[in-house]
Amino acid sequence: MYNNIIDNLVKILKTLPGIGPKSAQRIMFFLLKNKKIGIDLYKSLNDIMLKINQCAMCFNFTVKDICNICSNQERINYKQICVVENPADVVAIEQTGQFSGLYFILFGCLSPIDGIKSSDINLNILENRLKKDVVKEVIIATSSTVEGEITSNYIAGICKNYNITVSRIAYGIPVGSEIESIDFNTLSYSIIRRYKINF
Amino acid sequence: MYNNIIDNLVKILKTLPGIGPKSAQRIMFFLLKNKKIGIDLYKSLNDIMLKINQCAMCFNFTVKDICNICSNQERINYKQICVVENPADVVAIEQTGQFSGLYFILFGCLSPIDGIKSSDINLNILENRLKKDVVKEVIIATSSTVEGEITSNYIAGICKNYNITVSRIAYGIPVGSEIESIDFNTLSYSIIRRYKINF
Incomplete structure (x- = not known):
């Protein structure tokens, strides 16, 4: 116009x-x-x-070859890798202050419907890294969607092959929510995965 | 971060x-x-x-000194100027296809509360233009807010001084709306300014 x-x-x-x-x-x-x-x-x-280019280790965006997190010796010493879908997830997890290890960004999720295979995202690269690096624990922080779950299962399978402890971020009721407004599946998980209160 | x-x-x-x-x-x-x-x-x-710079006539954004509308002889011949607050208003009015004259953009509204005077927007320039140009009609299409009304009254005052026909775009019920959901003021206007249906 x-x-x-x-x-x-x-x-x-x-x-x-x-x-x-x-x-x-x-x-x-x-x-x-x-x-x-x-x-x-x-x-x-x-x-x-x-x-700006991508970190050679975790694929996050950085001005260096290796990003600040991946080159931090203190964080390397934890031998933990948190696997996420996107750089925005790293920002969100860093803001919690609850994780001190390294990250690995997949840039996507496995999706049989959309035909996205392990070679389309960074999953094969992750497998190579887990093969040669000494890793104590892999924390899977993919989305709680069907695709996120498929991806999580795939990563858990790799970890099993290399005898690496693997964990998944918890499902449960969001903080500040009313029980009656929570969906069936979330509430089910929150009951199944309930934790003991210690006095 | x-x-x-x-x-x-x-x-x-x-x-x-x-x-x-x-x-x-x-x-x-x-x-x-x-x-x-x-x-x-x-x-x-x-x-x-x-x-991109601003048209010397209407102050709309253009790549030329005078924009396509202001340099269109057919539109000039109508001797009508539609005064609006912003360039986006020109786009909206042009899309209706109901106006064939020229535009003048104020870039704002008079606002006693915010201390915006006629010299802060293009009102003095508009007055100079109405003083020397031959204009048959000024159509005021400022917002239907308090500031828009104040600005409209100010422009109407100028037009009166120079004996120029001045009109204001109509208030009324929006097309496709249900009567019960329309606010009191709009509905009042739509009744006061009702028009005769001719058979």
């Missing part, structure tokens, strides 16, 4: 996650009105595209 | 309208995974920043 240059920006903005046609147009007009922010975004994208 | 380069992108994305911290992070990871889109966005921003 406007002209090619502006239409092109709107078209690209629409491809970003969570941004529809209306938001794309709003952001476009915002950037035209606030050129300073547009220039900042432009420079930032340039930095990102030129300087 | 990540590193300066990535944090900086998230920080900038958060300043865009409708994008919160979670969306900003999601877009950042999306751009890192889909570098092609990141590069397209980068190039598009470059185009926007270098080539």
Whole structure:
């Protein structure tokens, strides 16, 4: 409707996650009105595209060859690897402060329906790593979806082959939730996996 | 949490309208995974920043000195000016196909509470234009908010001084709405400004 240059920006903005046609147009007009922010975004994208690559160990995004976590000797000493689907999961788990080991990012999940095999995500690379590294425990933090479970079972199978302790993050009722509003499956798990209260 | 380069992108994305911290992070990871889109966005921003400026007549964004609408002789001949708050309003009105004249963008509204005066938006420039141009009708399409109404009254005052016909876009019930769900003020207007059905 406007002209090619502006239409092109709107078209690209629409491809970003969570941004529809209306938001794309709003952001476009915002950037035209606030050129300073547009220039900042432009420079930032340039930095990102030129300087960010993936860690050779965990595949997280980093400016180095090996990321800060994978090169941290204290974290290496724990000999624990937490397997996640996406870099955003690492951010979320790091924020809990409950894990001090290393990560491994699959960039996806096994999915027979979508035809995603172990070679399509980083699962074969994970297997090679577990084969040669000394790992005490693998913690599987994939999603609690069908695909996440299939992937979890696959990783558990690898760990079994190499005699590595493997664990799965707990299912249960979310903190702050009312029992009556929790779905059947979650509540079932929370009862089956109940824990003893020690006095 | 990540590193300066990535944090900086998230920080900038958060300043865009409708994008919160979670969306900003999601877009950042999306751009890192889909570098092609990141590069397209980068190039598009470059185009926007270098080539887009504001029309000298209506203040809409354009690649030329005078935009396509303001330089269209057919539209000029109508001698109608539709005054709007933002460029997005022009897009919306153009989509209706009900207006064939020119536009004038205020980039804001008068607001005594926020201290926005006629010199802070393009109102004084509008007055100068109405003073020297031959204008048959000014159509005021500012928002139906308190600020929009104040601005509308101000523009109507100018038009009166220069003997120019002035109109305001209609208030009434939105198309497709149920009467019982319409607010008191809108429904009042729709009754007061009812129109005769001609057979």
